[in-house]
Ligand SMILES: [Ca+2]
């Protein structure tokens with residue numbers, strides 16, 4: 016009897032526990048009002064311009080949703096495993112929840128063919144965590160599906176290190192294959208033999224719709240311990256409130272700053288403060304600007320923590336080009352026209368609607384038109400086409416310009432696409448097996464300061480992504 020009473024008391028303590036309400040805005044995505052009852056967490060989700068289409072590009076968008084929980088005694092955040100059965104989760108129409116076999120998160124997406132905005136829709140997820148008293152954060156990342164199918168690498172121009180054009184097929188994935196790149200210095204093609212374990216992009220996967228934003232990096236920093244924060248920032252978490260976290264000055268449009276300093280024991284609390292003339296996290300504080308000043312270790316730590324992984328060199332080309340025949344010198348939006356943005360046309364700076372007052376074919380933040388990155392998805396509207404929005408084939412935005420991104424080089428043939436498990440090591444570094452840690456990465460498709468048009472093309476592999484932070488570098492992941 017006593018045992019039963021104890022159990023009932025424990026259950027009562029965790030039933031109907033009102034979680035700290037989190038508003039997660041990744042551009043137009045909003046998750047709000049999370050309530051926990053037993054092992055279920057219920058929240059509302061909304062986002063704009065969602066789609067699920069059975070005509071080209073034959074894909075859908077989705078939101079990758081993860082749950083983090085904080086032990087109220089230790090104050091440390093952990094990753095909540097979710098049920099691996101889709102039937103354990105529920106979503107209101109028009110959405111459905113796709114569970115994952117590793118339980119690290121779920122994809123929430125349109126259940127049926129359709130397009131348009133998703134208004135506030137209730138979702139309930141079943142968690143697999145030890146009962147206790149916790150705070151919760153529900154975090155979402157907008158993604159686009161890259162359906163299974165064959166595609167081409169190499170655009171036909173043999174610049175140094177670009178792949179010699181060929182098709183990648185499902186048979187190549189199942190049997191392993193060789194790819195070749197060209198080097199003009201000695202007029203030689205170099206071969207890499209990729210085993211079947213190397214992710215070649217012929218199987219269905221998801222890619223982040225946008226570059227990692229400053230608010231997303233803030234959400235990450237605010238779930239870390241002090242020791243982890245030390246390695247994921249440039250300036251010490253003990254720095255005075257208002258100190259920029261990643262940069263030494265407010266130039267280059269990175270506004271992430273210390274909101275509450277660490278006392279040397281507890282972690283700091285970070286926020287967005289691009290406009291230091293008003294309060295933190297004001298509407299013009301750059302929450303949706305792509306996060307720059309990231310190092311390779313910063314991005315891999317984020318992707319591991321979020322249950323994602325880096326993309327490979329050849330997956331990058333599929334994300335951009337889809338199944339289409341390559342066009343020599345094409346940009347990620349599928350043609351050879353590029354138009355640099357003009358800073359004089361910037362409107363609503365720092366806000367959720369930051370963009371440019373003009374439209375143009377291949378409008379792109381490159382060639383030093385701006386002193387830093389702009390809002391992720393800045394060129395996309397409800398009515399823009401692929402070329403005017405800078406969208407890649409499946410709808411991922413800003414692969415060309417804004418911030419430099421990286422793909423795993425084919426030189427890292429041991430990369431087998433293992434997924435992040437939601438947890439990073441005590442020093443704040445990602446610890447997924449066989450992920451790149453130094454030289455085995457390729458910088459892709461330019462940043463706001465890139466002046467070479469060739470560097471902006473889909474197939475270019477000449478640029479190096481640095482292991483140290485610089486103003487050009489950001490990131491994006493896949494799953
Ligand atoms: Ca501010």
Ligand SMILES: [Ca+2]
Nearest residue numbers: 413414416418
């Ligand atoms: Ca980019």
Ligand SMILES: [Ca+2]
Nearest residue numbers: 319436438446
């Ligand atoms: Ca890990």
